Amino acid sequence: MNDAFVGILDRLIGFDTVSARSNLSLIHWIGDYLKQHGATVEIVPAPDGQPKANLWATIGPKKDGGIVLSGHTDVVPVEGQPWTSDPFKLIETDKRFIGRGTSDMKGFIALCLALVPDMAAKPLQTPLHFAFSYDEELGCLGAPHLLKAIGEKLPQPRIAIIGEPTGMKLGVRHKGVYSFETHVTGKDGHSSQPERGLNAILLAAEVMGEMARIYRGIQENGPFDRSFDPPHCSFNIGNVDGGTAVNIIARECRFLWDFRAIPGGHPDQILVPLRAFIEKRLGELRQSQPLADIVITPRVSAPPLVEEHESAAEALLKHLTGANDTVSLPYATEAGQFQQAGMSAIVCGPGHIAQAHQPDEFIDKEQLAAGDAFLRRLIDWARVN
Ligand SMILES: [Zn+2]
Numbered sequence: 001m002n003d004a005f006v007g008i009l010d011r012l013i014g015f016d017t018v019s020a021r022s023n024l025s026l027i028h029w030i031g032d033y034l035k036q037h038g039a040t041v042e043i044v045p046a047p048d049g050q051p052k053a054n055l056w057a058t059i060g061p062k063k064d065g066g067i068v069l070s071g072h073t074d075v076v077p078v079e080g081q082p083w084t085s086d087p088f089k090l091i092e093t094d095k096r097f098i099g100r101g102t103s104d105m106k107g108f109i110a111l112c113l114a115l116v117p118d119m120a121a122k123p124l125q126t127p128l129h130f131a132f133s134y135d136e137e138l139g140c141l142g143a144p145h146l147l148k149a150i151g152e153k154l155p156q157p158r159i160a161i162i163g164e165p166t167g168m169k170l171g172v173r174h175k176g177v178y179s180f181e182t183h184v185t186g187k188d189g190h191s192s193q194p195e196r197g198l199n200a201i202l203l204a205a206e207v208m209g210e211m212a213r214i215y216r217g218i219q220e221n222g223p224f225d226r227s228f229d230p231p232h233c234s235f236n237i238g239n240v241d242g243g244t245a246v247n248i249i250a251r252e253c254r255f256l257w258d259f260r261a262i263p264g265g266h267p268d269q270i271l272v273p274l275r276a277f278i279e280k281r282l283g284e285l286r287q288s289q290p291l292a293d294i295v296i297t298p299r300v301s302a303p304p305l306v307e308e309h310e311s312a313a314e315a316l317l318k319h320l321t322g323a324n325d326t327v328s329l330p331y332a333t334e335a336g337q338f339q340q341a342g343m344s345a346i347v348c349g350p351g352h353i354a355q356a357h358q359p360d361e362f363i364d365k366e367q368l369a370a371g372d373a374f375l376r377r378l379i380d381w382a383r384v385n
Contacts (some may be wrong), residue, residue: 001368001369002114004114004117005110005114005368006092006097008113008114009097009102009106010090011029012101012106012109012110013088013090013099013100013101013102013106014088014089014090015029015088016088017073017074017075017101017134018074018075018078018100019074019075019076019077019135019137019138020077022050022051023052023053023073023074024051024052026073027043027054027055027073027132027134030109030132031055033113033116034057034113034130037117038059038120039058039059039116039130040057040059041055041057042055042057042149043055043056044145044146044149046134046135046142046145047145052135052142054131054132054133054134054142054143054145055073055130055131055132056129056130056131056132056150056154057129057130058127059116059127059128059129060119060123060125060127060128060382061126062127062155063155064155064156064158065126065127065155065156065158066126066128066129066157066158066159067126067127067128067129067157067158067159067161067316067382068130068131068159068161068338069112069128069130069131069161069163070130070131070132070143070160070162070334071105071106071108071112071130071131071132071133071163071164071349072132072134072135072136072142072143072334073109073132073134074133074134074135074136074138074142075100075104075106076104076356076357078100078359081358081359082359083359083360084359085098085099085360087099087100087361088100090102095364095365095366096362096363096364097362097368098360098362099362100361101361102351102362102363103350103351103352103353103355103361103363104164104165104351104353104356104357104361105163105164105165105349105356107350107351107363107368107371108164108165108350108351108371109163111163111350111368111371111375112130112163114372115375115376115379118376119379122383123383124379124382124383125382125383125384126381126385127157127382128379129155129157131143131146131160131338133146136333136334138300139177139179139299139300139301140177140300140301140302140332140333140337141300143334143337143338144337147337147338147341151341156342156343157343158312158344159312159313159343159345160313160338160343160344160345160346161313161317161348161349162333162334162338162346162347162348162349163347163350163371164329164333164347164349164353165349165350165351165352165355165356165363165367166327166329166348167350167351167352167367168321168323168348168349168350168367168370168371168374169323169325169326169327169348170318170321170327170348171305171326171327171329171333171335171346171347171348172308172314172326172327173225173227173304173307173326174304174305174328174329174330174332174333174335174336174347175228175233175260175262175263175330175331175332176260176265176303176304176305176332176336177258177259177260177261177300177302177332178258178259178267178298178300178301179256179257179258179259179300180256180257180258180259180267180296180297180298181254181255181256181299182204182207182255182295182296182297183252183254183293183294183295183296183297184200184252184253184254184293185200185252185292185293185294185295186203186249186250186251186253186292187249187251187289187291187292188248188249188250189248189249190247190249191246191247191248191249192247194249196249197249197251197289198249198285198289198291198292199249200242200243200250200251200253201242201243201250201253202250203253203281203285203292204242204255206281207274207277207278207281207294208237208255210273210274210277211235211237211257211270214269214270214273214274215235215270218232218233218235218269218270219232223262223265224262225262225264225328228262228328228330229330231262232265233259233260233261233262233265233270234259234260235257235258235259235260235270236257237255238256238257238258239255239256240253240254240255240256241253241255242254242255256299260332261303262304263304263306263307264304264306274296278294278296281294282294302332302334302336302337303336303337303340304336305333305335305336305339305345305347306336306339307326311344311346312344313343313344314344314346317346317348320374320378321348329347331353348374350363350367350368350371351363351364351367351368352367
């Protein structure tokens with residue numbers, strides 16, 4: 001790997017961009033670097049006032065129909081992991097680079113940035129864009145704000161390549177992740193007279209039981225996609241919080257759950273029958289307890305990547321990488337969001353997901369070389385197409 005790439009990766013790893021913290025130092029460093037090399041840069045701040053931003057950049061003509069190289073700038077936490085070195089200091093060995101984010105996914109971003117001087121050296125026919133997002137690891141929360149700006153004021157690209165670590169395989173489908181909070185309100189009182197109140201924990205348990213019942217129907221009846229394990233949409237309750245003391249009727253209960261949808265699946269599979277159940281149950285309860293309530297609030301919405309028939313992205317990447325096969329990915333990415341924003345989307349990047357989120361996260365140089373070769377072919381293609 002050349003010195004320019006190593007220098008950039010070293011800088012990127014040095015920014016502690018764990019999702020809970022700001023990514024602005026990294027974003028401004030990348031923005032300055034890109035401007036120095038003649039790219040047009042748009043920094044799209046988080047709309048909720050968090051000290052975070054997405055970055056959009058264009059090299060080449062300012063027109064629709066370009067190709068986006070997309071990566072997230074945040075990384076997962078390192079607390080509690082047995083790292084043998086400082087996670088935010090790049091270490092280079094003969095065969096690999098070690099550091100938080102090397103494979104997921106600052107290695108890919110560094111490859112893109114190191115090639116900017118080449119991209120800018122001669123005119124491109126097709127614009128190349130970068131989309132660098134925040135809060136991906138929290139459930140793809142940042143990218144939608146960038147995609148909104150693309151819909152409103154930035155040029156509309158034709159193809160999006162999400163450089164998550166696939167071992168340079170072509171990821172054309174993955175499940176989507178949706179998460180929700182369900183908030184149940186009852187009426188408190190002394191536990192010796194439970195009939196005078198309404199126990200929110202018990203009501204929450206009824207709702208959970210109904211969800212489990214609906215889910216059994218999904219397990220049995222599908223829809224199915226055998227390229228995934230499990231081959232159907234799945235559902236999990238991950239956290240419950242309710243009540244205050246053993247001798248008080250619980251007034252409130254909250255629980256968090258997620259729904260992982262196969263391509264073509266949607267959380268409505270559980271939400272529609274669940275809402276019908278809730279409406280009926282609240283109708284009964286409110287006759288004696290008018291404050292009874294059950295509210296479902298969406299938290300995360302990262303849609304599945306749906307395989308497209310004769311996809312522009314798939315055709316281009318098969319041409320540029322020589323790959324013939326495509327894969328289903330077991331994890332969600334921002335690709336489904338880019339797809340819903342009207343782009344042909346595919347996931348392909350250096351490194352392996354098995355090395356992501358781990359202590360001593362690393363990326364092999366052989367993977368980076370493959371990613372670099374792919375990007376160079378993409379630049380050559382964009383000069384003449
Ligand atoms: Zn990632």
